[in-house]
Amino acid sequence: MNRPLQTRKLLTIVCEAALEKRLEKELPQFGAHGYTISDARGSGAHGRRDAAWPASANIRVEVLCDEAVAEAVVRHLETKYFTSYQLVVFLSDVQVLRAEKF
Amino acid sequence: MAKGIVTPSRLFAACRIVFMPFEPVILFFLLGALAGLIRSDLRIPAVLYESLSIFLLLAIGLKGGVELARYPVSELVFAAACVVLAGALIPLIAYPVLAYLGKLPRADAASIAAHYGSVSVVTFAVGSTYLIGQGEVAEGYLTVFLVLLEFPALMIGIWLARRGEGGGENGRGWGKVLHEVFAGKSIVLLLGGLAIGWVAGSEGLKPLDKLFFDLFKGMLAIFLLEMGLVAASRIGDLRRAGWFLAGFAIVMPLVSAALGITTGLLLGLSVGGTTLLATLYASASYIAAPAAMRIAVPEANPGLSIGAALGITFPFNLLVGIPAYHWLATTLHGVFA
Numbered sequence: 001m002n003r004p005l006q007t008r009k010l011l012t013i014v015c016e017a018a019l020e021k022r023l024e025k026e027l028p029q030f031g032a033h034g035y036t037i038s039d040a041r042g043s044g045a046h047g048r049r050d051a052a053w054p055a056s057a058n059i060r061v062e063v064l065c066d067e068a069v070a071e072a073v074v075r076h077l078e079t080k081y082f083t084s085y086q087l088v089v090f091l092s093d094v095q096v097l098r099a100e101k102f
Numbered sequence: 103m104a105k106g107i108v109t110p111s112r113l114f115a116a117c118r119i120v121f122m123p124f125e126p127v128i129l130f131f132l133l134g135a136l137a138g139l140i141r142s143d144l145r146i147p148a149v150l151y152e153s154l155s156i157f158l159l160l161a162i163g164l165k166g167g168v169e170l171a172r173y174p175v176s177e178l179v180f181a182a183a184c185v186v187l188a189g190a191l192i193p194l195i196a197y198p199v200l201a202y203l204g205k206l207p208r209a210d211a212a213s214i215a216a217h218y219g220s221v222s223v224v225t226f227a228v229g230s231t232y233l234i235g236q237g238e239v240a241e242g243y244l245t246v247f248l249v250l251l252e253f254p255a256l257m258i259g260i261w262l263a264r265r266g267e268g269g270g271e272n273g274r275g276w277g278k279v280l281h282e283v284f285a286g287k288s289i290v291l292l293l294g295g296l297a298i299g300w301v302a303g304s305e306g307l308k309p310l311d312k313l314f315f316d317l318f319k320g321m322l323a324i325f326l327l328e329m330g331l332v333a334a335s336r337i338g339d340l341r342r343a344g345w346f347l348a349g350f351a352i353v354m355p356l357v358s359a360a361l362g363i364t365t366g367l368l369l370g371l372s373v374g375g376t377t378l379l380a381t382l383y384a385s386a387s388y389i390a391a392p393a394a395m396r397i398a399v400p401e402a403n404p405g406l407s408i409g410a411a412l413g414i415t416f417p418f419n420l421l422v423g424i425p426a427y428h429w430l431a432t433t434l435h436g437v438f439a
Contacts, residue, residue: 018396039148053151053332055392055408084400 006099009070015087017057064102130323134330146328161314163295169242193219213402216259220387229381240374339409351414355384380427386411
């Protein structure tokens with residue numbers, strides 16, 4: 001009955017909310033089956049960012065996917081957005097059930 | 103102690119005299135700014151900010167639509183064309199000043215020029231409220247100008263930033279920008295409100311009056327409280343921006359207002375209408391423009407443009423500008439009309 005846990009990549013992107021619409025469009029194009037977006041607050045190289053005011057709002061995008069997709073998305077973000085936009089991207093290994101979903 | 107020159111009661115009386123001439127809604131802005139500066143934990147939740155902006159945009163649209171029904175459309179077309187053409191001068195004046203005098207990079211100069219050419223709905227709302235308080239009547243169709251003035255400057259700004267560039271690269275086509283602006287909530291709600299108000303007329307809207315018109319000032323007050331908080335949080339950006347931009351943020355609205363007053367007088371607008379047009383020209387967008395510029399000109403630093411537009415120009419217009427434009431419009435009307 002118990003299904004096995006399998007390893008997948010968790011790709012996390014913390015970026016300005018201005019990128020939300022574009023990422024929603026682009027992530028599926030790179031083969032991501034789904035994503036979760038939430039408002040985010042925090043502080044970093046660009047000062048305190050809060051989720052309250054649109055122009056200084058941040059979002060956190062999380063994608064569960066296999067390594068190839070994660071790699072493709074990361075490279076894409078690097079070439080397209082790293083120079084002009086504020087974003088932090090990181091990958092981690094996670095254990096999931098129903099790995100075929102991701 | 104009680105005989106001292108500065109007694110608490112005198113101090114309070116003096117404070118009251120200093121702040122009394124201001125529209126009460128402006129005092130809410132000052133309260134928000136003060137709360138931000140003393141790092142109060144006061145925060146307006148994002149959903150309330152969204153809700154209030156939807157309310158304000160709809161209410162302004164509706165009010166304009168009701169007024170619009172009273173004027174023949176043909177009369178408006180010529181005036182609207184003049185207002186848009188004259189308004190297009192603002193970014194074209196601002197850009198060379200920023201790029202050559204201020205030595206700002208092209209993207210930054212173009213983005214800031216777009217912010218100053220576009221308009222601020224909230225400044226417009228405060229201007230209307232101020233005029234009502236002064237017993238001054240403005241032509242209702244100024245709301246149409248508000249809608250029309252929002253986007254041309256954004257287009258000019260993007261063109262200025264991309265001149266001589268290969269174009270299209272990085273997937274930043276014009277289509278996306280046009281969609282961002284025209285499908286953006288401010289245009290949808292303002293135009294939608296205008297249309298609904300125009301179709302329904304003042305009789306048809308009677309049942310909605312209490313919500314949209316009677317409560318308007320209160321809603322505006324809470325919104326301004328939030329804008330005060332946000333403006334205070336941009337102080338850091340301004341420090342990085344330097345004195346040139348700070349000076350620009352005060353001189354530019356004065357130049358634009360002069361252009362607005364001239365245009366208003368030439369078009370034969372009332373004192374109220376001339377004042378509001380000057381206010382529109384003088385205002386700098388800090389909601390629609392940042393969103394559009396972030397997508398279209400990502401290499402521009404949003405801290406500079408928002409810092410100047412919201413940190414300096416917006417409070418300047420609220421506290422000094424609007425009454426000054428009103429005074430100037432009244433004086434010049436006396437001379438020329």
